[in-house]
Every structure is written in structure tokens, then in C-alpha cells.
Amino acid sequence: MSALPGSPEATATTGLDSSPVQPPAADLPPLTEQARLEAREIMARYPQPRSALLPMLHLVQSYQGYVTPEGVTLCAEELGLTKAEVGAVATFYTMYKRRPTGRHLVSVCTNTLCAVLGGQRIFDALAADLGVHHDETAADGSVTLEHAECLAACDYAPVVTVDYEFYDQQDVEGARALVAALRRGDKPHPTRGAPLTDFRGVSRQLAGFSQHADAAAASAAVDAPGEWGPTLRGVHLAAERGEAAPPMPGGTERHAPDAGEPAATVRPAGRDGETPEEEAADARVAAADTPAERAGAAQTHPDRGAEYGQPRGRQRAGTETPPTRDPGQSGQGTSIEREA
Numbered sequence: 422m423s424a425l426p427g428s429p430e431a432t433a434t435t436g437l438d439s440s441p442v443q444p445p446a447a448d449l450p451p452l453t454e455q456a457r458l459e460a461r462e463i464m465a466r467y468p469q470p471r472s473a474l475l476p477m478l479h480l481v482q483s484y485q486g487y488v489t490p491e492g493v494t495l496c497a498e499e500l501g502l503t504k505a506e507v508g509a510v511a512t513f514y515t516m517y518k519r520r521p522t523g524r525h526l527v528s529v530c531t532n533t534l535c536a537v538l539g540g541q542r543i544f545d546a547l548a549a550d551l552g553v554h555h556d557e558t559a560a561d562g563s564v565t566l567e568h569a570e571c572l573a574a575c576d577y578a579p580v581v582t583v584d585y586e587f588y589d590q591q592d593v594e595g596a597r598a599l600v601a602a603l604r605r606g607d608k609p610h611p612t613r614g615a616p617l618t619d620f621r622g623v624s625r626q627l628a629g630f631s632q633h634a635d636a637a638a639a640s641a642a643v644d645a646p647g648e649w650g651p652t653l654r655g656v657h658l659a660a661e662r663g664e665a666a667p668p669m670p671g672g673t674e675r676h677a678p679d680a681g682e683p684a685a686t687v688r689p690a691g692r693d694g695e696t697p698e699e700e701a702a703d704a705r706v707a708a709a710d711t712p713a714e715r716a717g718a719a720q721t722h723p724d725r726g727a728e729y730g731q732p733r734g735r736q737r738a739g740t741e742t743p744p745t746r747d748p749g750q751s752g753q754g755t756s757i758e759r760e761a
């Protein structure tokens with residue numbers, strides 16, 4: 422359905438809203454039928470409808486600026502969950518806001534590296550300018566300010582994001598100028614990546630709806646020029662010195678890229694003779710963030726006896742013979758499960 426651009430609701434939810442900033446309203450307009458239809462469109466993307474909850478919560482934020490009680494009810498009704506279950510998810514993740522947000526969400530990394538390079542000073546200066554504390558919104562409704570944990574951009578520290586777009590290597594004066602521009606209604610281009618929208622607009626993106634008129638416009642935004650120097654510095658140094666990573670076990674030789682050459686996509690070493698299903702299952706195990714997730718992914722792996730991503734015959738250090746699969750011993754987990 423991505424019919425929203427151009428519709429009467431479009432300017433309020435695409436991040437392209439240029440109307441004057443207003444203080445957060447106490448009485449929000451109710452969620453529309455369009456919102457409910459879009460929630461169902463999100464649900465249709467997943468084999469299990471409840472998997473749609475996270476993007477649905479972003480959708481609610483795109484309409485109402487935070488996860489409202491009405492939004493919780495809508496998600497619960499559509500997914501057949503209790504409001505308590507939806508609320509448990511919405512209160513777990515910091516990206517879901519429980520109070521009205523300003524037009525822009527300014528996040529200042531105050532985690533270790535950014536903090537020692539001035540992140541806390543930046544936060545304190547912005548808090549004083551805006552007259553707010555963490556997770557509070559300026560009285561004019563322009564900006565919500567928050568502390569953020571590591572934003573995975575330590576090589577650009579100290580970093581500030583606005584609506585999750587990066588403004589790298591900030592200092593106090595630069596960050597104050599950035600926020601002042603936001604309060605004037607300007608949208609300074611991020612250091613890298615797509616153009617700035619606003620909190621509702623990026624929430625709509627996170628719900629999986631494009632805010633661009635067509636695919637070409639979306640590509641142009643995503644491929645916008647940016648400053649990538651610090652991240653690529655190590656690649657260029659390695660190229661200058663002729664250094665390369667040692668070959669992966671069972672993998673193919675890779676060469677050191679020439680300076681300026683884009684780094685090749687590194688494919689994890691797989692096992693010889695894997696089926697597509699096994700490769701996909703390997704990828705799920707490799708992508709798991711926690712031991713519990715690894716164990717869950719391992720349980721559904723078609724080759725539960727292996728340590729995934731290792732060449733066959735090397736799965737268990739000190740063992741000549743890899744463990745065999747025994748469907749009759751469902752209670753015996755893989756070594757990954759036991760580690761977990």
C-alpha cells in the first residue's frame with residue numbers, strides 16, 4: 422500500500438513536514454483506518470503475524486510520535502496479543518518512546534569512547550540550551566534529547582545522531598549549531614547517508630514504508646555522498662603496506678585491495694557441499710547475538726551435529742570424528758547448545 426505519499430496524511434508522516442513546529446499536543450488525533458490497513462500490510466510480510474510487532478510499533482510512532490495507549494491497543498487487537506504483551510515489548514527497547522517526542526530526536530553518545538572525547542560535554546551543553554534532561558522534549562516541541570549508548574560509530578567519536586542519522590566527530594559548538602538549525606526548521610545534511618527527515622519520518626522508514634516517490638528517489642537518498650574516511654582508513658593503510666588478512670580455513674585466498682578499491686564482500690567460510698538450506702541455517706546461527714539465540718537457531722539447523730560454519734571434519738577440536746546426528750536423541754543438544 423504505499424499510497425501514503427501524496428495523500429492528505431502524507432506530510433505528517435513522511436518526514437517531509439515543513440509546517441511550524443508545535444509543542445507536543447495533549448490530545449492526539451486518533452489513529453486512522455489508514456494506519457490499521459498499513460499495520461495489516463506489515464503483518465502480511467511475515468509467516469507469523471506476531472513477528473510484525475516491532476515495525477508496527479514504529480508505525481504507531483510515525484503517526485502519533487510515540488507508542489500511545491491507543492497504538493498498543495491497535496497492535497494487540499490486530500496480532501491477537503494482550504496489551505500487556507505489547508507493552509512489555511514497547512517498554513523493552515529504547516527506540517520506542519513512551520512520551521510525546523519532538524519533531525527531531527537528538528541522541529548524544531555518552532558511552533566510553535565518545536564520553537572521553539567530549540560526548541558528555543556535548544550532552545550537557547545541549548541539555549542546558551534546550552532546558553531539558555535525558556528523554557525530555559524542548560518546550561517548543563522541536564527536539565527530544567537523549568543519552569545514547571554506543572552508536573556503533575566509535576571511529577567517528579564523538580557522534581550525535583538526529584533521527585538516527587549520523588553527525589560525526591562533533592564538538593560542543595558544532596552540536597549546539599546543529600540543534601539551533603533544527604530548531605529553526607533547517608535540516609542540515611548528515612555527515613553520511615540519507616538526508617535528514619524527522620522522527621516520524623524515520624519511524625515510517627523503520628516500519629518498512631518508503632517516504633520517497635519511487636525507487637530511483639529512494640536510491641538517490643540512500644546513496645547520497647558522505648564522509649567515510651575514518652572507517653576506510655584501516656583498509657587504505659593495509660593496501661599501502663601490502664597487508665592482507667590470513668586466509669580463512671577452507672576459504673579462498675584474498676588479496677590486499679589497492680588503495681581506493683572498494684573492499685570485497687567477505688563471505689564467511691562455509692562447508693563444502695552444503696545445501697542452500699544448510700547455508701541459510703549457518704547464516705542464522707552466525708547472526709545470533711546471544712547464546713540463547715544461537716541455541717535456538719542451532720535447534721532448527723538441518724545438520725544439528727555440526728558446529729556451523731566450520732569445514733566438515735574440523736567441527737570439534739581434538740575429535741577425529743564429528744558428532745553424528747541422532748534424531749532419536751532429541752534431548753542431546755549440539756555443542757553450541759551445551760555451550761549456551
Ligand code: FES
Pocket residue numbers: 530531532533534535536570571572573574575576578579580
Ligand atoms: S562509544 Fe560512541 S559510538 Fe561507540
